[in-house]
Amino acid sequence: MFASSIFNDLVTKFHENKLAHAYLIETNNLDQALIDIKNFLKIINCPENYNNDCTKCNLCNLININNLPSIKVIEPDGTSIKKKDIIALKEDFSSRPLYSKYNVYIIKNADKLNASSANSMLKFIEEPTPGILGFFLTNNKDIIIDTIKSRCESYTVNYEYKTLQDSLNITNEQYQNYLNLIKNYLNYINTSKLITNKNIILKEYTERQDIENIFKIIYAIYYQSFLKVNHEPYDETLLNEFSLNENKNKIEQKLKIITKILTNMSYNVSIELILDKFVLEMRGLNE
Ligand SMILES: [Zn+2]
Known part of the structure; x- marks a missing residue:
């Protein structure tokens, strides 16, 4: 508690x-x-x-x-x-x-x-x-x-520092699997290939909890990037795997989109709808 x-x-x-x-x-x-x-x-x-x-x-x-x-x-x-x-x-x-x-x-x-x-x-x-x-x-x-x-x-x-993996309460293997999937997923979103992005996630995971974890990690990636562009201390281990190369303004806007997605997840909105919306809004910013 x-x-x-x-x-x-x-x-x-x-x-x-x-x-x-x-x-x-x-x-x-x-x-x-x-x-x-x-x-x-x-x-x-x-x-x-x-x-x-x-x-x-x-x-x-x-x-x-x-x-x-x-x-x-x-x-x-x-x-x-x-x-x-x-x-x-x-x-x-x-x-x-x-x-x-x-x-x-x-x-x-x-x-x-x-x-x-x-x-x-x-x-x-x-x-x-x-x-x-x-x-x-x-x-x-x-x-x-x-x-x-x-x-x-x-x-x-004094509080213990919790790693992202600890705070999600998942095994190292699960964490690595999520990371690999996310790399693939973000890559597809950032290029304009017209494919049904949601399948990238849905063919691997169907449980709500998994998809929520994935979005929490995506949030962390953007949040740490936000710290980095603001010259504040950030989690280097995570960003070694993901270099976003986006400007401050875009990172801020994407953080807002991801926050909204996480709220929708907690409101029981359908996963398919959430994933479609995510891709649309993220791509909207790239245009
Ligand atoms: Zn009460």
Whole structure:
């Protein structure tokens, strides 16, 4: 349920009524920590006995889409977290939440609180109000100001780096088979040969899960290429196998197409329809 077992401890503490009013979490993966915190909040709030992925209740759905008024995620606006955001937070949290157990603030990149916003933040943690729970997330707790650090309970949460193959939960053989197929497939799409492209995939795989995996890998190829053209660190092993030679604009547009395909996959749209659409839209960009 959690990528780090530390969040199981928090669930236990919640049941024992021993949650601190604020946590400082140092982590190598802020986004994953945020996902874990949201899952923690679903578990303690879900009226349907949350298990793994509750999509039944309104509360969990609102938490998923960041739309529950009692949960506020504050991120840097430019290079720092602005005082106005902290003041707005205080106003929002001046009354008890209507639908959830706590008002929860999550400060992502808490090291980016500037002096005045940090000062403004201190009131929350110096005189803790019952019913308010806070999380400060950072990559490096050494640069968090002492007054905040000393008033939070601290955790270090290190996530394991997962390879694409691990995250898809497939064997090396399966992974290599997918890669070979994808090479062939992308090649056909990028040349204008008029063939029924969907057969390239469908004659090898008919299970939805396989086709979804294939599109997740195609997404990764384009995403890593996007990082590469933006001069950011990227996965060289994957791109050694696929050099796209496309410009930034095209890669961005193709990423959008692939994202849409993955959404359609999750909505039970027919595979044949999805594959036809994919080829049409990708080719449309090549013309
Ligand atoms: Zn729920």
